[in-house]
Amino acid sequence: MFENNVICKLLNIKYPVLQGGMAWIGTSELASAVSNAGGLGIIGAGHMPPEALRAEIRKAKGWTDKPFGVNVMLMSPFVKEVMQVVLEEKVPVVTTGAGNPGEYVPGLKEIGTKVIPVVASVALAKRLVRSGADAVIAEGMESGGHIGEITTMALVPQVVDAVNVPVIAAGGIADSRGMAAAFALGAHAVQMGSRFVMSEECIAHPNYKEAVLKAKDRSTVVTGRSLGHPVRAVANKLSRKYEEMEAAGASAEELEKLGAGSLHRATHEGDVENGTVMIGEISGMLRDIKPVKAIIEDIVNGLPDTFKKIEANLD
Numbered sequence: 001m002f003e004n005n006v007i008c009k010l011l012n013i014k015y016p017v018l019q020g021g022m023a024w025i026g027t028s029e030l031a032s033a034v035s036n037a038g039g040l041g042i043i044g045a046g047h048m049p050p051e052a053l054r055a056e057i058r059k060a061k062g063w064t065d066k067p068f069g070v071n072v073m074l075m076s077p078f079v080k081e082v083m084q085v086v087l088e089e090k091v092p093v094v095t096t097g098a099g100n101p102g103e104y105v106p107g108l109k110e111i112g113t114k115v116i117p118v119v120a121s122v123a124l125a126k127r128l129v130r131s132g133a134d135a136v137i138a139e140g141m142e143s144g145g146h147i148g149e150i151t152t153m154a155l156v157p158q159v160v161d162a163v164n165v166p167v168i169a170a171g172g173i174a175d176s177r178g179m180a181a182a183f184a185l186g187a188h189a190v191q192m193g194s195r196f197v198m199s200e201e202c203i204a205h206p207n208y209k210e211a212v213l214k215a216k217d218r219s220t221v222v223t224g225r226s227l228g229h230p231v232r233a234v235a236n237k238l239s240r241k242y243e244e245m246e247a248a249g250a251s252a253e254e255l256e257k258l259g260a261g262s263l264h265r266a267t268h269e270g271d272v273e274n275g276t277v278m279i280g281e282i283s284g285m286l287r288d289i290k291p292v293k294a295i296i297e298d299i300v301n302g303l304p305d306t307f308k309k310i311e312a313n314l315d
Contacts, residue, residue: 001300006166007189010114010134011093012067014038015300017179018137018168020193021071021095022145022278023047024267025204028056032063033201033292042069042095050081057089067092069116074099087111095137097146098229102131116168120148125159133165137191140171144194144280147171147222147232153185160186174282176302180310194280199292207270208277211236215283224259227252234277238262 002008007016017039019031023046031041041064043056053070060068070091072082075098083104086094090111094101097118101108108115109132118137119125125136138159140152148155152171160167169182170191182190197204198212211234221235223242233239242258259276266275279286 001303005188007135007168010166011040013040015296016168016189017296017299018042018069018095018170018189018191019196020143020170020191021045021069021097022193022197023073024263025197025202026071026193027203028059028063029203030196030199030201030292031068032060033199034196034296035060035064035066035068037293037296038066039296040067040069040093042071042093044071045076045082046073047076047078048082050078050085053082054085054089057085057091061089069093069095071095071097071118072101073097074101083107086113100128100131101133102128105132118170119159120150120155122155122158122162125163129163129165135166135168135188136163137168137170138187139191140169141222141232142172142281143170144197144220144232144283145278147230149230153181156182156185156187172280172282174285176299176306178282179299180303180306194282194286195295196292197279198286198289199295200289201292204267205270207272208266209289211266211272211277212279212283212286213289215279215286217281217284219283220279220281224255227255231276231278232280234272234279234283236275236277237273238276 005016015038019034019041021042021044023044026044031043034041045053093114095116114134116135117128118139138156140155141147156169166188168189168191169187173190174195179190220232221239222230222232224231226246262276265271266277
């Protein structure tokens, strides 16, 4: 299975499964585990200083001899220095978010790095393909963390129809059914973030994982729309305060101050009431914590039965 999959060939991986590049918890531990299990692990650079990223990349190189990637947030204050580190360390794959990586593409292509931006609209996908993207990740608003405004079901087929590069589906995918649905929509691979949060190798605080285990289908909320960069996370004391302030017309400065450091509070300190527990709408499906290898194998090995059920439903 997947011997002729275009993403597997492009990235030199066994399974068409990418791990989302999550800030603070998309570390070398998780990325190397995903790569060793046959997917593409991705270190989330977030707002990480360049030398901290270099250390993560070198740790990953020590733990896996398989390809892995780095997710670069183009709104990071360290973006230029981070891209320099990526070039110097010859990272095989770069995924990007929050902007256009066009100015960095020539340098990355020169060293053979594959460039795969995350997109939330057809217009952005077309623009980034013109800039030289090797593939695009079409991410629906079901995902955790920073989101767009279009659902995965609506976004993926429109992006597939609009571009001539492989498309990776993301947002709301946690099992074989989600992967099969992504293929049906025309995607060539899937990216999962939330499912990998609930892995043994993810360093997120136990309280963070426990908050996700307790979450239901309607447990997440979206805040930050007034700032222009909405975020999906589990509803808690912080999100309620944020919603109250947004409704009252609080300034961007006030809202930014409230949210500053909130993700780290949840991921590393375990404060899941005053921190931000970023997770997707599939939180209600995430009922266990297990090794990355088991997560990937369960999804891949479950595909044949999923396709059989689809055929049975057509009879």
